[in-house]
Amino acid sequence: MIEINSKLAQTIVDKMMKVIPYNINIMNNKGVIIGSGDKSRVGTLHQGAVQAIQENRMIEITEDTKYVKKGVNMPIKYEGVIMGVIGISGEANVVKPFGELVKITAELLLSQENIANLQRVKEKEKEEYIFKWVYGYNDYAKEFIEKGKMLHIDILIKRRAVLIQSKKKIKDKENFLKYLSLDEYHITLEEEKLLLLIREDRLEKFIEDIKEEIDLSNYYMGISEEKLNMGRAFYESIDAAEIGIKLNLNNNIIYYENVSYIFSILESKNLGSMLQLGEKFCSKGYEGELTKTFMAYLELNGEMNKIAKYLNIHRNTLNYRIEKIKSVTGKDIRNYSDLINLYLAYVIYVMRNSYYANDQ
Structure with missing residues (x-):
């Protein structure tokens, strides 16, 4: 009272x-x-x-x-x-x-x-419900679904979890939120992390809208697969954003379905040879010179003139580095099969080390 x-x-x-x-x-x-x-x-x-x-x-x-x-x-x-x-x-x-x-x-x-x-009180109750919704991993109980309806939240609509992560405090939060519809929700996880729950049928429009409003080069966006279970979607969005950050991808909108194979490989028992290759490449990458060249080669589709311009080096220097990668790893990245194998080894090594670091 x-x-x-x-x-x-x-x-x-x-x-x-x-x-x-x-x-x-x-x-x-x-x-x-x-x-x-x-x-x-x-x-x-x-x-x-x-x-x-x-x-x-x-x-x-x-x-x-x-x-x-x-x-x-x-x-x-x-x-x-x-x-x-x-x-x-x-x-x-x-x-x-x-x-x-x-x-x-x-x-x-x-x-x-x-x-x-x-x-x-109602907003607090709604906020607490959304947290339970997002952090739950099990299938929804009937009572939980009914509680959502009482709060005017239909959790049976297919949505995607979109994790927006910045190196510093998110300055564009209000600009992200203003494009949410009434049945889309958000949680501020940390100053630099914002989770959005976007309806599957609106995701494309949402991304188009925010691209016009916000400089996304300051963020990584991890996007889950289409899900009914937002707990599972949440962890997929975290994994997708983490890959973008750890690999320093230029494409900063990362869909989990495009990178999920990495996690399948990480869980494989036959990782030894790929981890060894990744370690050899990263440890002898001359302070990132070879790995930067390698990533530029991937992102610019092997177009040598564009790569040399991007790295601000002479074309001959670029050829030298590609030969150096071959001598260090035994993989010629001008060969498509070698390129894929080295890329997988590199990703697995970086992500595996990241996970071990997070566990300590």
Whole structure:
């Protein structure tokens, strides 16, 4: 149940006394003054308010006494329950209309506060539900589905989890969120991580919209496969973004279905030779010179002039590096089969080391 707190009471008093030339007191439901034009009276018991609460009616006091001053004391009610009392000092027949005005104002503010509280509770409940939805990995129980419907969340719509990750705090959060529809949701995981739950039938349009609004070169976006289970989708989006980050891909929108084979290989028991090849390549990559050349070769489809320009090196230097890769790894990346094998070995080595580092 809501209540009139001292902050709200004093706010009402201060604002109303700017237009009403009489002292105003607001008492809680015990008759204690919690807001007053006379600050010295705050915290004291108001006998007129006590009587108004006990008799559940307006009390008019026509003469000053040792304990009370003349004026009116009106119960403040919300849904029939006395929440407090308004007291205005002065001739009862003069201040009574002002008392009615303050009473209505107080009751209106209480109603608004209650609506705001209910909305906060609902939003909190919704937020907690979405967290359980995302972090759950099992199939949905009937009760969980029904709870979603009560919160106007249909969890049986096919969606994709989209993890947006930045090196620093995400500055474009509001621009991402403004393109979500009413049945799409978000969770802020960390300052640099934002999870979006996008309907499958809207994903393409969503990406088109944000590309026009946001410089995506500052982010990696890991996109899960189409799922009903958002827990599984969430972990797919994490894995997809992680691959983009660890491999420093230029294409920063990574779909899990395009890289899922990597995780299948990582779980294979026959990784030895590929890990050895990846380690040999990375450890003898001359501080990344050969690996950067290799990744540029992949991303620019082997077009030598474009690669040399991108790396800001002479064409002869590029040829030298390609031969060096061959001498280190035994793989000629101008051969399609060797290129694929070396790429897989490189990815497996980088991702395997990343996982081990995260486990420690």
